[in-house]
Amino acid sequence: MRIGSVRLHVEWGHLAFVLFMAAFCVWFWLDARAASTNVQNLLVIQPAAIFALLLCAAIAIRLVKIERMDPVEGSPGKHASAASVLRALWRAGELRGILVAALLGAYVFGVPLAGFDLATFLFLAAGMFVLGERRPLFLGGFSALFALALSYGFKVMLSVPVPMLLF
Amino acid sequence: MIDFPAIADALRMLFGSWSPWLVMVPGLVIGLIFGAVPGLTTSMAMVIFLPLTLYMDFLSAMIFMTSIFTGGGFGCAIPAILVNIPGMPAAVATTFDGYPMAQRGEHNEALGLGLAASSFAEALSYLILLLLVVPIANFVLKLSSPEMLIVGLWGLTLIAALRGRHFARGLLAGMLGLLLGTIGFSARGDIRGTMGIDYLLDGIPEIPAMMGLFCAAELFKLMRTDYIVEKAEARRVSMRRILSGVRATFRHPRILVRGSLIGVIIGAVPGVGSAVANLLAYSEARRTVSDPERFGKGDPRGVIAAEAANSSSEGGSMATLLALGIPGGGATAIMLGAFAMHNITGGPRFIAENKPLVYAIIFSNFVQSIALMAIGIGFIYLAGSIVRTPVRVLVPSIFAISVFGCYAITGNIAGPATFLVFTIIGWQMQRYDYPVAATVVGLLLAQLVEGEALRTYQLSGGDPAYLLERPIALVLLVLLALSLLWPVLARRFKIGPKLAAESDG
Numbered sequence: 001m002r003i004g005s006v007r008l009h010v011e012w013g014h015l016a017f018v019l020f021m022a023a024f025c026v027w028f029w030l031d032a033r034a035a036s037t038n039v040q041n042l043l044v045i046q047p048a049a050i051f052a053l054l055l056c057a058a059i060a061i062r063l064v065k066i067e068r069m070d071p072v073e074g075s076p077g078k079h080a081s082a083a084s085v086l087r088a089l090w091r092a093g094e095l096r097g098i099l100v101a102a103l104l105g106a107y108v109f110g111v112p113l114a115g116f117d118l119a120t121f122l123f124l125a126a127g128m129f130v131l132g133e134r135r136p137l138f139l140g141g142f143s144a145l146f147a148l149a150l151s152y153g154f155k156v157m158l159s160v161p162v163p164m165l166l167f
Numbered sequence: 168m169i170d171f172p173a174i175a176d177a178l179r180m181l182f183g184s185w186s187p188w189l190v191m192v193p194g195l196v197i198g199l200i201f202g203a204v205p206g207l208t209t210s211m212a213m214v215i216f217l218p219l220t221l222y223m224d225f226l227s228a229m230i231f232m233t234s235i236f237t238g239g240g241f242g243c244a245i246p247a248i249l250v251n252i253p254g255m256p257a258a259v260a261t262t263f264d265g266y267p268m269a270q271r272g273e274h275n276e277a278l279g280l281g282l283a284a285s286s287f288a289e290a291l292s293y294l295i296l297l298l299l300v301v302p303i304a305n306f307v308l309k310l311s312s313p314e315m316l317i318v319g320l321w322g323l324t325l326i327a328a329l330r331g332r333h334f335a336r337g338l339l340a341g342m343l344g345l346l347l348g349t350i351g352f353s354a355r356g357d358i359r360g361t362m363g364i365d366y367l368l369d370g371i372p373e374i375p376a377m378m379g380l381f382c383a384a385e386l387f388k389l390m391r392t393d394y395i396v397e398k399a400e401a402r403r404v405s406m407r408r409i410l411s412g413v414r415a416t417f418r419h420p421r422i423l424v425r426g427s428l429i430g431v432i433i434g435a436v437p438g439v440g441s442a443v444a445n446l447l448a449y450s451e452a453r454r455t456v457s458d459p460e461r462f463g464k465g466d467p468r469g470v471i472a473a474e475a476a477n478s479s480s481e482g483g484s485m486a487t488l489l490a491l492g493i494p495g496g497g498a499t500a501i502m503l504g505a506f507a508m509h510n511i512t513g514g515p516r517f518i519a520e521n522k523p524l525v526y527a528i529i530f531s532n533f534v535q536s537i538a539l540m541a542i543g544i545g546f547i548y549l550a551g552s553i554v555r556t557p558v559r560v561l562v563p564s565i566f567a568i569s570v571f572g573c574y575a576i577t578g579n580i581a582g583p584a585t586f587l588v589f590t591i592i593g594w595q596m597q598r599y600d601y602p603v604a605a606t607v608v609g610l611l612l613a614q615l616v617e618g619e620a621l622r623t624y625q626l627s628g629g630d631p632a633y634l635l636e637r638p639i640a641l642v643l644l645v646l647l648a649l650s651l652l653w654p655v656l657a658r659r660f661k662i663g664p665k666l667a668a669e670s671d672g
Contacts, residue, residue, distance in 0.1 A: 100563075101594065
């Protein structure tokens with residue numbers, strides 16, 4: 001980001017994460033205070049939240065770097081296309097990470113609907129595909145065997161009811 | 168100190184029949200499996216198999232339970248070394264050097280180091296228990312709430328100081344864990360931070376959260392590679408190299424013995440246990456060597472210290488359980504359940520009334536430590552095949568096992584949902600170089616810290632001068648302050664200049 005003769009280097013992703021943590025600390029502190037302002041309730045939460053917020057501030061300040069530059073200097077900047085950004089993200093493994101995280105979310109929330117056996121089969125097959133496995137027989141066979149073995153094993157071992165489609 | 172007639176009776180109990188020994192090998196194997204599979208824990212194994220002990224006499228039941236405990240003590244080091252996911256909090260420090268060793272293709276040696284350190288420390292801890300069961304019980308009784316509070320906070324700051332590179336980020340990660348750990352009911356019944364979700368009233372499920380943080384930290388990084396260890400020759404499991412790791416363990420006797428002793432002492436403190444013991448032993452090992460900068464980069468001494476401490480803490484926690492009837496953690500709490508199932512009451516009078524039985528339990532653990540060496544080597548051979556599995560198969564499989572494991576722990580979808588949330592948090596923490604281990608330690612110690620802070624406040628009436636009357640608390644407070652000021656002190660006195668420089672930020 002450039003303002004006049006000053007250029008700001010900001011680690012936006014990291015800064016957003018620090019702000020998220022700071023927001024959680026403020027929200028939790030206020031929520032605890034709303035529950036009760038008794039010392040016994042806030043004995044740990046209040047000092048820990050304040051300390052965490054100070055740390056957030058100290059870290060956030062270091063994420064913004066100011067650089068002075070010659071007014072005539074400066075590059076027009078590269079305008080990357082959406083496709084090239086996606087390609088770069090895929091190469092860096094970021095997109096695969098996002099896809100696997102999304103699949104994990106679908107898996108966790110799909111378990112009550114589809115049962116552990118089917119949801120596990122689908123998650124394994126889709127997860128392996130996203131990570132580069134392309135052999136259809138292996139995708140189907142390994143996912144089915146692993147999902148069935150895991151589902152059956154846990155169902156036998158656990159005393160609590162486990163949502164299943166087949167067992 | 169030692170009652171020899173009782174020892175003679177103990178040996179008669181142990182060698183008078185086969186039944187006490189028949190349960191040892193299954194117990195060790197169960198412990199190894201549950202420790203080695205991310206998502207399953209020793210406590211879970213003990214709970215699942217607790218009903219079986221109803222069909223055993225009390226000595227066999229205790230041998231079975233302690234065998235699971237022993238197997239799990241080493242089992243959790245296997246995923247910690249191979250995939251950087253500690254099966255349990257006890258193996259957090261094992262990841263610091265164990266995984267870098269695996270990345271260098273030295274996973275065989277690292278596993279050999281872990282196994283030998285675990286077996287040796289286990290035997291040493293029970294030897295100490297044999298000699299010092301009464302004095303240990305007396306010392307632990309002197310630790311009151313202020314001391315316990317400081318021990319808890321010390322454990323929390325240690326992790327931030329340990330991870331070295333970014334001290335502020337380590338502390339923030341620890342504080343975040345501490346805050347997350349206080350979600351739910353307070354001691355007064357106030358409800359904090361639950362967002363109206365009933366599942367959170369008893370707090371965030373710790374093990375699913377811990378699994379999410381650790382899974383994410385490594386699995387998302389692993390996705391960029393084809394194998395955990397890229398070189399094909401480095402993925403081979405070699406008995407010769409495992410044994411070379413076993414031998415290498417005994418080239419560092421000081422680290423081994425010191426780690427074991429720290430484990431025994433910390434293990435004897437209720438509520439702290441192996442999760443702190445391995446961190447403290449690792450920190451001590453790094454502090455006392457001439458080349459601390461090698462720690463965290465695959466130094467065998469780090470693995471030895473961490474594994475010795477987490478295994479020897481079993482002996483310490485058994486001391487507290489047997490001497491006081493106080494469980495130091497989940498595993499000993501379940502053992503106390505086994506006591507109750509056999510109509511036996513734990514507590515200070517238990518040892519006095521059952522000396523032969525206590526000695527028999529101790530002797531059986533000496534045999535367990537030898538058996539662990541033999542069974543553990545065979546088990547490593549199987550578990551080592553993890554590094555030969557392609558990452559594209561391994562990552563979704565570990566996620567699936569973890570989701571099942573989380574469901575097993577909570578018995579409902581709250582476990583997998585917690586796992587998901589903390590997976591995403593851990594992924595971001597790993598991206599920006601925040602130590603997830605600090606958050607995990609904060610989360611695990613939050614209840615202890617809040618409970619002890621409350622009791623200290625009540626005892627002192629809010630007057631800080633109260634601490635001046637407690638010499639042990641003062642010593643611990645100085646150690647806590649030194650941990651917090653470590654980066655400043657290191658820079659000021661030029662101790663480990665590289666580490667101090669790295670601690671900025």
